[in-house]
Amino acid sequence: MARQDVARQDVAPTSGLPVPRREPHPGRGRPLSDDTERAILQATSELLAERGLASMTIEEVAARAHVGKASIYRRWPTKGTLALDAFVTDYLAHQQVPDTGSLRDDLLGLLRAWVRAVRQSTVGRTLKGLIAEVQRDPELADAWRDRFVVPLRTRHLAVLQRSIERGELVPHANTGLLLDLLFGPAYHRLLHGHMPLNDAFVEDVVAAVMAAVEAGTI
Amino acid sequence: MARQDVARQDVAPTSGLPVPRREPHPGRGRPLSDDTERAILQATSELLAERGLASMTIEEVAARAHVGKASIYRRWPTKGTLALDAFVTDYLAHQQVPDTGSLRDDLLGLLRAWVRAVRQSTVGRTLKGLIAEVQRDPELADAWRDRFVVPLRTRHLAVLQRSIERGELVPHANTGLLLDLLFGPAYHRLLHGHMPLNDAFVEDVVAAVMAAVEAGTI
Amino acid sequence: MARQDVARQDVAPTSGLPVPRREPHPGRGRPLSDDTERAILQATSELLAERGLASMTIEEVAARAHVGKASIYRRWPTKGTLALDAFVTDYLAHQQVPDTGSLRDDLLGLLRAWVRAVRQSTVGRTLKGLIAEVQRDPELADAWRDRFVVPLRTRHLAVLQRSIERGELVPHANTGLLLDLLFGPAYHRLLHGHMPLNDAFVEDVVAAVMAAVEAGTI
Amino acid sequence: MARQDVARQDVAPTSGLPVPRREPHPGRGRPLSDDTERAILQATSELLAERGLASMTIEEVAARAHVGKASIYRRWPTKGTLALDAFVTDYLAHQQVPDTGSLRDDLLGLLRAWVRAVRQSTVGRTLKGLIAEVQRDPELADAWRDRFVVPLRTRHLAVLQRSIERGELVPHANTGLLLDLLFGPAYHRLLHGHMPLNDAFVEDVVAAVMAAVEAGTI
DNA sequence: TCGTAACCGAGACGGTACGTCTGGTCTTTTT
DNA sequence: AAAAAGACCAGACGTACCGTCTCGGTTACGA
Secondary structure, eight states: OHHHHHHTOOOOOSSSSOOOSSOOOOSSSOOOOHHHHHHHHHHHHHHHHHHTTTTOOHHHHHHHHTOOHHHHHTTOSSHHHHHHHHHHHHHHHHOOOOOOSOHHHHHHHHHHHHHHHHHSHHHHHHHHHHHHHHHHOHHHHHHHIIIIIHHHHHHHHHHHHHHHHHTSSOTTOOHHHHHHHHHHHHHHHHHHOSSOOSHHHHHHHHHHHHHHHHTTOO | OHHHHHHTOOOOOSSSSOOOSSOOOOSSSOOOOHHHHHHHHHHHHHHHHHHTTTTOOHHHHHHHHTOOHHHHHTTOSSHHHHHHHHHHHHHHHHOOOOOOSOHHHHHHHHHHHHHHHHHSHHHHHHHHHHHHHHHHOHHHHHHHIIIIIHHHHHHHHHHHHHHHHHTSSOTTOOHHHHHHHHHHHHHHHHHHOSSOOSHHHHHHHHHHHHHHHHTTOO | OHHHHHHTOOOOOSSSSOOOSSOOOOSSSOOOOHHHHHHHHHHHHHHHHHHTTTTOOHHHHHHHHTOOHHHHHTTOSSHHHHHHHHHHHHHHHHOOOOOOSOHHHHHHHHHHHHHHHHHSHHHHHHHHHHHHHHHHOHHHHHHHIIIIIHHHHHHHHHHHHHHHHHTSSOTTOOHHHHHHHHHHHHHHHHHHOSSOOSHHHHHHHHHHHHHHHHTTOO | OHHHHHHTOOOOOSSSSOOOSSOOOOSSSOOOOHHHHHHHHHHHHHHHHHHTTTTOOHHHHHHHHTOOHHHHHTTOSSHHHHHHHHHHHHHHHHOOOOOOSOHHHHHHHHHHHHHHHHHSHHHHHHHHHHHHHHHHOHHHHHHHIIIIIHHHHHHHHHHHHHHHHHTSSOTTOOHHHHHHHHHHHHHHHHHHOSSOOSHHHHHHHHHHHHHHHHTTOO
16 A cells, blocks of 8 residues: 555654764863763752653752753753653653563553553653643754654554564554554543543553454554 | 443533633723733734744733733733633634534544644644643643633534434443544644644544444444 | 122022912813812822832822822822822921021021921921932922922021011021021931931031121121 | 030941942852943943933843843842942042142032032932932932942041141031031032022032131031 | 863853833723 | 723833853863
């Protein structure tokens, strides 16, 4: 199907390697201090948890980390990229990819893990704040895709790939659509707050997605 | 099922009446001028379209509307509530609810109309900006639900209600879930930009939702 | 002496009559209410005493007098003229002109009365505030001269005139200079606060002025 | 005389040293820039001369000096203290203290210099504006005494001291009174505008003061 | 080993926008 | 038509942060 080739194009990682966060020290002059960097990320995480991205200021981060503002701007161009770094590494480390041997159970695992993380108030709040920030800053949007969306979808697509290999999904299954049907409703409820994010929701969504898969529509 | 009763609870309008935007003039003193209000909303709409919510300022709105800043703050407490008013009335007026006699066609109509509106750059940009703002201001979040989410879902639920009456959906169908499966993926792509919002996407989503409905999982 | 004729010219009342504060009711429409006027002046006097002219606002006067702002602006063009009215009538009524039959005792009486009034905190504060306001508003300066400086100096010149008639002062005595030597140092200390305003000061000033008079230099 | 000891107490400098305008740079962080300070004072002087203290705004000063408002507020808490600094240094530098060897001539020199300065419109206008501001701001009143009144009186008292040493004034002459008799009438005419400030006035005042001195009443 | 380039914390820099306040005017309904 | 009430436009207020720059000082390479 030609449509798949052009219109189903998922966002693509530019390479298989993880994106390096900064170029190495050029050799001349004093190198950037890792202590300073750690202190900044630590202070950022605390403030993100305590007051949210929107009401966190760079001045506050600098003060709490006992660091000059320039030491922050030397590393991160905007508040958003700083928060992204403080959030993403941690988040990706904690989201394990299930491999139960069953698509249904893998999907349940993925969505349950997401819901569990997001209901933990600091993660949910930070995620909402970052998504908000991403809408106002196109450069952050790129970073967001490269450092959060793509790595996560890459993992999720691997789950689906295993399912294809098991024959649960057809070889040309619309995997991008499947992931959006799985996570879209979840982000929708997170951001609009119109209905609860609970276990019943997880099960209902997975059941619907599986029904669509089994009917051959995905 | 007890679960439906408590956990499926959709966000509820407090009454069937539209939310009145302001209390009536108490009779004493000069009443708020409708001309002033119109000028403010007009200027806001223009600036929203030209530069987006994030980079619009109250000072700019005041200047463009030839209005004192106090006349804005007298009516709207924040930039977000002002933008909400400028956007919502117009948006709701243009989103027609289809009634084709077929659930599939109604869903296609709903999602196509949303995609068409959102791809029109000013609506998409403003919607993204407002959703971002809603994440940073809890009071705005309430207003957003009352004035945007609830009225829209109420209309959409009416479509599903007609479908129930036609027997396409079972009487206790999980309508909230259905709407989230329909619109969740769409908002997801709008906000993360990882995949395109096009006609193929609309058709694929509706096909999947209909498959889930026909399998009896919704 | 020609110099007297031109250079000694004291500020002159345009007529011997007191300046009428407002033109009479023209006969058409509802006349201005005396109750309203009294309430405004009363509120003004209270606020002048409580917080001083500088931090009193017209809005506050209106609120305290249960009066619309327009009712104030209908009568007085500025805050200064309002304060002037609230202050002057009262002040002039309480400053009695002595007539002891002796220039020295009359001068002592005049200066003592002034010092006593001014040391009463509300009068001193209001007087300082009005003099300050007069420097910033040229129109108020005219009113200040017409309604405060001239009436007061007229009374004081009458004292000196009686002294001339008694032969204590020569017929062409430089009366303007004499009054400035008497009151100038007092206003100086009031406004700069560098030295105290007490009975010793009064006696010393009067002694010096009398010495100058007796030496024929005034 | 006990009276001299307590009641004649002139306002006293806390030390013989000139009051330092600001504490030195603590060594940490970027020091306050002298260029910025000069630009602000220059702009302030210009605006004071052009439009007077009352109608000068901090925003205008900032704009004219090409400086952020915060750079002004970092140095001066109020408009009054800023104007004080812009005015006083210059004024003190231009008021020379006469030393003719004769009290009468020294007093003539002092008062003539003051009148000449004050008749120059910008100095007179600024002085009136500052005296007005001093009445409305008690903190400014302190600064006014410390940075204007005391330094000036200190110079003037030195003139009188030399006169005492020459035997023209008795050793315990009431020097504070003498200065108030000399300058009080001058400020009085400046602020109330009821009579002119000219050479005849200067001569008449000095003649009267000298008569009082010679009569032994000062 | 010494110079120098780039770092460090601190904090001032020129700006922008905020939300509040006041001034003087205008528009309601009520008296 | 004046009254009280209160909204109107205008614009300065003082504050908070922005992202950059300057200060005195430190660190680690490479000549």
